[in-house]
Amino acid sequence: MTITDLAALVEGAAIGTAEALAREAGGGYASDLLSDVMANARDGDAWITLQRHVNTVAVAQLRNLAAIVIVNGRQPEADVLERAAAHDVAIVTTALTAFDAAGRLYAAGLRGRGAS
Amino acid sequence: MTESAFVHAYEVAGADFVNAGRASTAIKETLKHMGLAPALIRRVAIAAYEAEMNAVMYATRATMTLRVTPAAVTIDVRDEGPGIPDLALAMQEGYSTATAEMREMGFGAGMGLPNIRRNTDALDIASQVGRGTTVMMTVRVS
Numbered sequence: 001m002t003i004t005d006l007a008a009l010v011e012g013a014a015i016g017t018a019e020a021l022a023r024e025a026g027g028g029y030a031s032d033l034l035s036d037v038m039a040n041a042r043d044g045d046a047w048i049t050l051q052r053h054v055n056t057v058a059v060a061q062l063r064n065l066a067a068i069v070i071v072n073g074r075q076p077e078a079d080v081l082e083r084a085a086a087h088d089v090a091i092v093t094t095a096l097t098a099f100d101a102a103g104r105l106y107a108a109g110l111r112g113r114g115a116s
Numbered sequence: 117m118t119e120s121a122f123v124h125a126y127e128v129a130g131a132d133f134v135n136a137g138r139a140s141t142a143i144k145e146t147l148k149h150m151g152l153a154p155a156l157i158r159r160v161a162i163a164a165y166e167a168e169m170n171a172v173m174y175a176t177r178a179t180m181t182l183r184v185t186p187a188a189v190t191i192d193v194r195d196e197g198p199g200i201p202d203l204a205l206a207m208q209e210g211y212s213t214a215t216a217e218m219r220e221m222g223f224g225a226g227m228g229l230p231n232i233r234r235n236t237d238a239l240d241i242a243s244q245v246g247r248g249t250t251v252m253m254t255v256r257v258s
Contacts, residue, residue, distance in 0.1 A: 034169075035227035038162050039234070043154075051222045058137025062144055062161040079134065087141075 001025055001108065003067045003090040006046055009108050010069065010101045012094030015081055020090035025066040028110045030102050034059050041065060042113055046105065048098050052076045057083040066090065071098045121185045122150070128171045128178040130197065133221070136172040139180045140164040143191070150184065152257070159235040160189050160255050166228040167193040167251045173218055174198060175248065188237075190254045199245035207233070 003021045007014035014021050026044035031037050032051055041047060043064040049056065052074045060068050067090040070076060076084075076091055084091050094101055106112075124146065126139035144161045164180070171178035175197030183190045200206045207229050214224020233239050238254035 032222050033225040033227070034222040035166065035225045035231055038165060039227060039231050043158075049222075053221055054134060055136055055221065055223075058141055058165070061141050062137070062165050063158075 001110065003046075003092065006067065006069070006105065006110075007092045007094075009104045010092065010094040010096050012069070012092045012096070012101075014067075014090060014092050015084070016067075016090035017085055017088055020067075020084075020088045023066050023090065025110060028102060028105050028112055029065075030098050030112075037065075038063060040113065046092075046110065048101050048105075050074055050098065052080065054079045054083050056080065057087065057089050060084075060089045061087050067092050069094060069101055071096055071101050121183055122146075123181065123183050126180040126182070128168055128175075128180060128193075128195075130172060130174070130176045130178070130195075132172060136169060137165060140168045143180070143182050146182065147184070147189065152184075152189070156189070156255060156257060160191070162235045163232045163253050163255065164191055166231045167191065167253065169223060170228055170249075170251070171195045171197070173214060173223060186257065188254050188256045190252065192253075193251040194248070195250070196248045199247055199249055200241070200243040201245050203241055203243060 025046040029041040029045045030048035044066050046067045047065045048069045069092045073095040147157045175195035178195035181192045209230045210226040212224040212226035218224045236253045237256045240252040243249040
């Protein structure tokens with residue numbers, strides 16, 4: 001699914017360049033620990049988190065993630081959108097909790113890595 | 117045999133969380149432009165990021181030196197900082213000396229050094245308490 005489709009599924013807002021929003025998410029990973037995401041996310045994953053600071057963009061860039069999905073109605077800090085746009089990283093914001101956001105995406109066919 | 121090498125140094129400022137990760141992302145972009153394999157770039161990116169974040173979190177400043185040869189990618193991270201008193205303890209999964217603020221940002225899970233070890237073919241750490249730490253990482257080009 002594209003990031004635009006993904007945002008609709010979580011009733012959220014998708015923010016990013018046209019290129020970033022058209023990208024396909026191949027799977028998903030949910031975590032608020034940056035090293036955990038570095039270690040265990042896969043290329044093209046949508047990353048569900050409540051972190052909203054600029055360091056998340058570097059993690060998304062380095063791990064080639066499709067989008068950062070910020071949950072619980074939290075809004076990204078000011079420099080996040082600027083940095084994300086400069087590097088074609090899509091940001092999705094949603095009022096849903098991490099559990100509910102992951103559930104919606106799973107129900108729509110997105111999968112995690114399974115047991116590691 | 118003469119081996120061609122690409123060498124570049126990146127400066128990292130301690131406690132600068134706004135620019136944290138810039139050196140690692142620059143290194144990743146450089147390796148991409150060189151056409152190295154995605155799997156290798158992924159391993160280097162993870163190791164570089166963890167080492168860079170350690171420098172940002174604990175050191176005053178650091179220099180990351182990237183060296184690329186046909187055989188290997190090496191990154192040396194030389195910092196001026198507090199040093200690591202007990203290296204064996206620091207290497208343990210889950211052990212961290214991060215502050216509450218760092219943990220709130222999602223750092224300090226005690227996964228940094230283990231992540232580096234897992235993604236490198238060679239890892240050497242030299243540390244002097246009160247002086248600084250040098251982390252030397254090698255990922256072989258297979």
